[in-house]
Amino acid sequence: MTSIDRTAYPKFKQFPDPKELAELYTPTAAEIKFVKSKTKSHEGLLRLMVMLKSFQRLGYFPHPEQIPIAVIKHLRSCLKLQDSVKAIPSERQRHTYKNIIREYLGVKQYDKTGQRLIATIVAQAAQIKDHPADLINVAIEELVKERYELPAFSTLDRLIRHIRSMVNNRLFALCSQGLSTTEQTYLDKLLVVIDNAEEDENATLNLLKSPPKSAKLNGMKLLQNKFDMLMTFGDAKRLLQNITPTKVRHFAAYARTLDIAEFQDINLPKRRTLLLCLLYEAQIKTRDYLVEMFIKRILKIQNNAKQRLQELRDKHLVETSELLATLGQVLQASKQAKETQDNAVFGEQVQSILDEHGGAELLMQKLDEIAAYNTNNYLPLMWRFYAANRKALFSLVRSLDILSTSADESVIEALKFVLDNEHKRAKYLPCDIDLDFISNNWRALVVAEIDGADVLVRQQLEICIFFHLAAEFKTGDACVVGSESYGDFREQLLSPVECEPLIEEYCCLIGFPANPADFVEHLRFCFTQVAEEVDKICAVDKQFTINKEGEPVLKKVPSLTQLPEVDLLESKIRVLMPDRSILDILCNVEHWLNWTRHFGLLSGSEAKISEPGERYIFTTFGYGCNLGPNQMARHSGGMVTAHEISYTNRRHVSAAKIEAAIRDIINAYNRFTLPNCWGTGKKAAADGSKFEIYENNLHSEYHIRYGGYGGIAYHHVSDKYIALFTHFIACGVWEAVHILDGLLKNTSDIQPDTLHADTQGQSGPVFAISYLLGIKLMPRIRNWQDLTFVRPSTDVSYQHIEPLFKGVVNWSLIQTHWSDMMRVVLSIKAGKVMPSTLLRKLNSYSRKNRLYQAFQELGKVVRTMFLLDYISNVALRREITAVTNVVEMYNGFLDWVFFGKQGVITENDPIEQEKRLKYLDLVASAVILQNTVDMSLAIQKLMSQGEVIHKRHLAALSPYLTRHIKRYGDYVVNLRNVPEPLEVAINLPPEIFEM
Template identity: 40%
Template sequence: MASVERTAYPRFKRTISSRELHEAFTPGPSEVAWARGKARPAEHVLALVVLLKSFQKLGYFPDLAEVPEPVVEHVRGLLGMGEEVEPVHDSARTLRHHRTVVRERLGVVCDKERAREVASKALYEAVQTKDNPADLINVALEKLVKERLELPGYTTLDEMCASIRTEVNEEFFARIVARIDEAGREQLLGLLRVPVGGRSRFDELKRPAKAPSVAHLREHLAHLAKLELLGLTARWLEGVPPGKVEHFAGQAKVLDAAEVSKIGVVKRLALLACLLHMAKVRARDELVTMMCKRMASVTKKAKEDLEKIHAQHRAQSERLIAVLGEVLEAAKEAVGFDGDSVTLPFAPRKRNGVHAKCGKAVLEKLEAAGGLAKLSEEHELVSAHHGDNYFPLMWRHFKSHRKVLLDLTGALTVVATSTDSTVLEAVEFCQAMRNRTGAWVPMTYTVTKDDGTKVTKTVSAEFASQMWQRILFDKTRPGRISRRHFESCTLFYLVQELRSGDVAVVGSESYANLYDELLPWEECEPLMAEYCEQAGLPASASEFTAALKQKLTAVAAKVDAGYPDNADLTIDQASGKMVLTPRKGKDRRRSAQDLEAEILRRLPEWSLLDVLARTAYWIQWWRHFGPASGSDPKIRNKLARYCWTVFTYGTNAGPAQVARHMRNQMSVHEISLAGNQHITAEKLNAASADVIDMFIQLDLAHVWGDVGKAGIDGSQVDTWENNLLAESHIRYGGYGGLCLRHVSDTYIALFSHFVPCGMWEAVYLFEGLLRNQSEVTVDIVHGDTQAQNLPVFGLAHMLGVELLPRIRNWKDLTFYRVSPTVKYRHIDPLFGDPEKDVINWQLIENHWPDLMRVVLSIREGRLSSSALLRRLGNESRRNRIYQAYRELGRVIRTIVLLRFLSEPELRESIQSMTNKVEAFHKFSNWLMFASDVIQDNDPVHQEKIIKFNELLANCLIFHTAVDITKVVNDLIDEGWEVDPVDLATISPYITCKTRRFGTWHLDTEPPDGQAVGQLRLAA
């Protein structure tokens, strides 16, 4: 079912780095003494230590013949034995004795029946929500390790997994099919029929939405209506976990109609039902997204119209002002204005004469300017669009979308996530009045309930702003409302509430009710203590708030006290003007430049295909790829096929173009089949994680990070890996940057993409961190300027991660005070208004359960990034989750800003990370040489292309690091004095030694050597 390479079942790696030998296979003094006490002959002592270290690494006893020779040599050398000593056992009795004493020392039990029982129970529980065999086996392995049981053989676990998975899935299939009537079955099977000269309706289930034009909106709305007619999938799939539904749908999605037709009838119907259900969910998401985009376009065009009107009316405004000036001058002369006051005769007759004279003069001026009628018309035209009120102009752009948008709101089931449902009642009113043609309609309307009774309601516009209400109502038309403007107003606010999550769409995923996706508080409470300990957070609301308050107070006091010594920051106490002087970057030493030139001269040239093949052999990153069912791929030469696929999509060349240059080595169908059916974004993430984990084992990676530590002087050079950050997540919708990772006290490089787009970036980034499959842990995340979103800072803190974005506009950001009474001697001008820019500590403490529910739901996989994005990316007065995370973010961002102004090292680190991100942008673009435009409109395919490019970049950087290591070792052998400080300045983003063009040929012969990445630097 699943090969061992695709699971976490422990085994010896094909290549073992020197760092791994040191960390995993080095016996301690107590272990050596224990082994010498349990065995006497040198061969037995060596065998016992090898078994001990192997069991610690694997969890089971391998045959001594299977232990890699580098491991045996490493242990033999540490024991001080000669090369003639081999790890052997004289008899089976000695072997059994050695295994027994190892188990006793490690506290592990060898109980095969108990192991089968534990594994079986774990598999039954996991298969209810998971489906991939490799994932299921990994769950069983984790449970066995926790129970301190010796791992059974892999074939035992594989057979158990296959049996239990088949049994449970067949139960799900039978349950689903039993709920489908004969008509529904006929409709589902009819999807697979291919008409003559056409395509099956099965393909329609998989099509993505097009650009959000009016025509495409109508088309996609009709598509959803057709899907709804195919069956009540929500009823069919009731009780089936969402994860299983998605996996079953995924299996069907990667197949064509002919391939699905070959599956057994029961399974075929169940897979089609799941695919149909997910197609409906996706169509609803896409329709709402298209509506949001159309309303955004309508709003944008109205704003542009307002700007044009302002420009056009500027001359008219100036003319009206000039007329007013002439009128005033005439009035001055008529009333005898002396510059300070008006002198009027006291006699009523004379006074009336002055008034008459003044009125005559004013009328003459008005008549000369065009007359009252024309001036009044110009005044109404100019004053109609006074200020920034563009709302009256929305209707002209909205009317062409009116019918399809009202159809859309009628086709979707929309519910409020709070007690305020005024916007939904407005939508109901618009539906009731959609066939009316009058400009002004009564505010009362009648709706028919499900039971046939009619109810009269009165619509309210209290959700609309004052600017909207000015155009919605007319004092001369009491009880009536402007139908046209109210429709555009209602859709305007509906989109806002959909984005913020105050309104949810039933049967949607991206626009589902966030509160339904959150873990119930009863399930969160048992997880609290463990999570808070892992994330370094206090485990109660009061302690959490007190710790934040104390930290902000301490940091502000420290910065205030250190201001006189801060030569970079200047604050004018009188004017409040602030200046932060940048520091000059450090120059590279001449010796570093010479070393880099020599390394570049000696580096060998490789083609991209050579790089992929060699890294695939060393790391076996391709092991994660395979059919959606989880079975092993049934293709010839899997390594070659997957290398070609990564090259094809990573360079964005496409299967057709690559096949033309391959000398008939592989067909277009073979490449596209692997890319479409065997590889997903999640599998590409896992492959990249393998490359990352292997990279951190290289000595060179640690040299890049260890400058300035352990006695190495790094003060005179800005090292390539200085103060590196942590990140592992999907790069969504664009080109990304180098992401680096901080591991315990060592700085390590990681290659991953992200698009620097603020809120979107951060939410997907954090979800990726929690789902990170690499062995590297995360402490620090760097982002672009847009990552300064307040809720993002709060979310990062709750995840136990320090967010350090690039801070360009720090003068425009608000520093929040601990309390209104707190004043600072030197840095007080940095902080906002003492009356309003103060942290609301009570809000944070009251909503601490909401803060915890969100992060625990993310960790448990219950909350999607899209749903979280809408809640944290759009402000709402009813969104208590947004309010809580925003208030927490004010605390954390203020602390970061204070550190940024007072710590030059932090500013240099952030700038260094920004430079590395931009360098990786250029590097990844260079690899996508076929085209930098993704032609497919499907976001799933777009994400995969970006992930392919990321994996290709990871492999090339890792391979370059291995080549640099070999060159440096050769230089040392020749007598070069290689300074680690100089070596740390050399970037692996080297392109001049990589061939991208020419005839493409893949050599899958194993590369020479077994161990890679060991440097021979002087201590």
């Protein structure tokens, strides 16, 4: 049976608060009049009114014993009846009153017609959705819409499960029947355990689930072998045409949680369909991983060549110094000869100097050697590092179906030429391809002249084309068929026909014109106005000046000093806050919010484990604090085993379920008045923090900025101090790619419209997409002088800020591609594509992609307006610093919470790595909520004792207090300790906000 807590099926709160009683259960005059017209006795009056208000609240008639006593007391009070008047009717009265209420409210009794109605709707929804709770919600919505009384939850659950089972079984049968004998054998062999060497020749279930290794040569070969094994089945997509993509993803996620023994217990059609979906997902992901490895291998070859160039420079440093000394002697001789006007003596002196240093021929040889390495051209050195990777790179590229995403297919044609000549051993190849896309440095290496005709140097050509192919993958100019991250992103966008009716409404919502010409004119007007205002401000306020060297200088914002009253207030509050363990905190939050209701089997059934709440709390604590299942079990006093924790994590918890639990905590936190002292909720900051992970996985990467191997947890933190969303990305990933995703994926009640970030958020395309999405991007920029300020037109000049401008806006480019940019933005808003998918392709220059250039041009305009405001507005710079400091404080707080295993994530699977960070955010959010509760209660107590507390002092505090929290010792979950209700602490005395 599905857990009712995971559905929208209405039910009573066990202890409704006075506000809820007043709003939901107070009868109107018309209702009182109606009830009095249908019954004469006091008992009948109360009973009919209780049933009426209960039905209005729930949509069905609950059993009398399920109605909270508080509701009955409230209605008795509203009707001015004595406590002795009983509220429980007889069965006959209930039957009569039900009919009266249905007629009064115009509601139909649930019958065969209603059953057929929701059966039809749910059968359609089951083609897309799979979780029973989601299907139950669809049925409830339809019944309410059609004015039907809701049936009992068990009745609804049985019907939904029956329909879902019928739809799924039909899909399983269709999919299984479409398999050939060879394909059936392939899928069946996935579950066969082989102990001998033949295991390497056949795909297995573990192979399908296996994460990629690091992007070393051996890791790339292993991944290539895996892909070859998977593709011996053929492309699995063709066999899944009858199943929607969302359903395929769900089946694949479910299959991923099962082991071989569990698969054996499933009937054959369903088993094969689940395996096919898992295989299809593995094929897609492996293509993504292969492209990532290809890009990383080319980058590694490039970096090795750069490093080798530097080593050669250092090696020839002595010879360079000797040549410079020789040149100095020649120049000195020239100076003396100029004074004496004796050229013959000068010639003899020069020859003597040259002979002294080995002669002209030796010096010329040294000069040639040094000249070869005394530039930034590392390209000639790449072959040395490419040679060992050559075979693997060719194999990788051949296995992928690579296409161009633009009309310019020169790189793809050159790639085909290189592949066709892979086994040639000749030094030169005929110059039969277009190489206009390569740079002059590459052309000097690739193109040679033999007997007056141009030929191609085969080895250098291979490196050159692979080098450019990696760049094409990164910019999106090349795509891989059947890939997710590197597919043709245009296929994910809404069609122009779908966009057309949405543009006007969206533009009206955001606040700019709905056609290209007016949009450009509106933006030009805003830009001109901002520039003129800032020019006037800079005439009076000398925050921005030009130094003697002509460089712009911005005065540093003085930091605000901490008031001594704040430290005193914090110490008083801390004294009143009780000591708690993290497990106690998780238990308290469970009592308040029942956040563990989101966890459970992917099938949607009730968990078949004893005390599931306790198990989920142990699992969350074990992974969220990085203890792991083994250490968690050792310190639990025998209450849980390591296998139980790992099994619960694998079968009952997903990243989406953890996000749902976090959302509940954020929404509860947002109800408190104390966080309003810290922020408005309209601002957020994005920043990354490094977490160490093992080297042998694709996410792990050495990064000079952070030092060591690891991955980046990229957090979006509200100005109210609580994290809204977290991504886990590789160190080498451009962080700004994910800067907007967090806001769009955040579904909590806190919805910021202003986003602060560090220097990585200064990219032009990021500014452009943010602007079109209605998000104010305000990053903290260190080297702002290095960014390009553009002016509105060539005929505009300014008195005080003129030296800043280095270019002019290309308005025609923005106007020409306005419709294409709006198509991208509307697709993002529709959930068809995430900003990171596009920004990953827009983060570097593409000569082919005019859409990139349009976004870049729009971004320059928006960024220039922001920078002008930035240099002229001290309050803005202080605000940006303050909010970005919040996310840095949050990073430090996470380090404290994630105390196990010295903060190292020991999981190599990217999916599990992501879950570790989600668990951590869940624990951190629970601690923040508990701290807010305890701080609010302490503040209330202090004020009740006559303490005067000012809002400005509270604003300097934060919920990241840890001194009173115990992290170590025996870990025991005790859900029998019931904390005080949240409502006690939510509101602070109004006097605070008057001070």
